[in-house]
Amino acid sequence: MKDALESLVRQSRLPDEVVVVDNASEDHTRDVVVGFKGNLNVKYVYEPIRGIPRARNAGVNATTGDIIAFIDDDCVADEDWLKHMEIPFIRDPYVGVVGGEVSYFRIGSGIIEEFYIKNMNSGRKSKD
């Protein structure tokens, strides 16, 4: 999750606010979030009942912005992620949802990672 938050600090268009939802984890999520207070306007939310939709809703309910972007804790955003995400919303008031590309990248040498990289990545050139 640290990598995810660090990638938000590096955004070319910084997020106005960041909400981290801790979905009943038993690690040090809160401490990690507190460590980012100096760099991001970050809020920690604890959701005791497990479940992805539940966690996402808890996050939405803690936000105040007009556009709400989601990223998972095991993902890392490109520097221009939010910049590109925002443009379609600004350009067209009828746009209700914008999706971005999720690619898989290698952190080990496992055959299953290779399998995912082969099968799930799109035609765009891998950046790693």
Add this chain to the structure above:
Amino acid sequence: MIIQVLCNLFEEGYQRRERDSSISPFFAGANVAFRRQALDQIGRYDESCASGEDQDMWLRITEARWEAYFEPKAAVRHKNRLTVRSLIRQWFRYGYHHPYVTMKHGSRGVRVYRRSSTKQKGAIYDCLLTARFPFDATLFLTSFLLMHAFFALAVLFAALTLGIPAIVMGILALVLAVRYFRSDIDMRHPLQAFSFVFLRYIANLALLLGGLLGGMRLGMLYVSPTFDYKA
């Protein structure tokens, strides 16, 4: 009966306004943004979804006539820490929870296929048949399913000592198996190719079994959309 051509639509642009309405992709929850106004209109994520919540959101937001825009430049990278066990569990979960989304949305739910990004942009994937019978069944007829059906028939005919039909069915099963596995076969890396064949097979099997059991829980027959790749 709906004939569904699975397309990989994911080139930048509007997904609803400019596309064939019979084809619905969806955005992965790991990289999606909503306009608050749209969320306030359609409501929040469905907390009854243990998986398939992204498809559900897609169906609701497009139903409410909001535009959906795909911007590939808004990129995130996903780190995988996967084992064979987690792969099987993940695909079983997908299968198990998808019948709920299908049941909730009817034929629109059927059209949402779980693949959001694939390796070839613009490639047209295999034609699938989707049928909804009066007794609420959803069947994705894929080459994965067909090769097993032909194989079962070949065994059946052989057991009945019907030589010619057994051979014909056997050949059909073999042709489909070759077609199914072809994209994984790379002779420069035989061990890797074998592993890919194995992984895709068990992932599909887990998806199929998950779908059958998840459908049964809801009192419906659900045969999952197992996946093929064009070589």
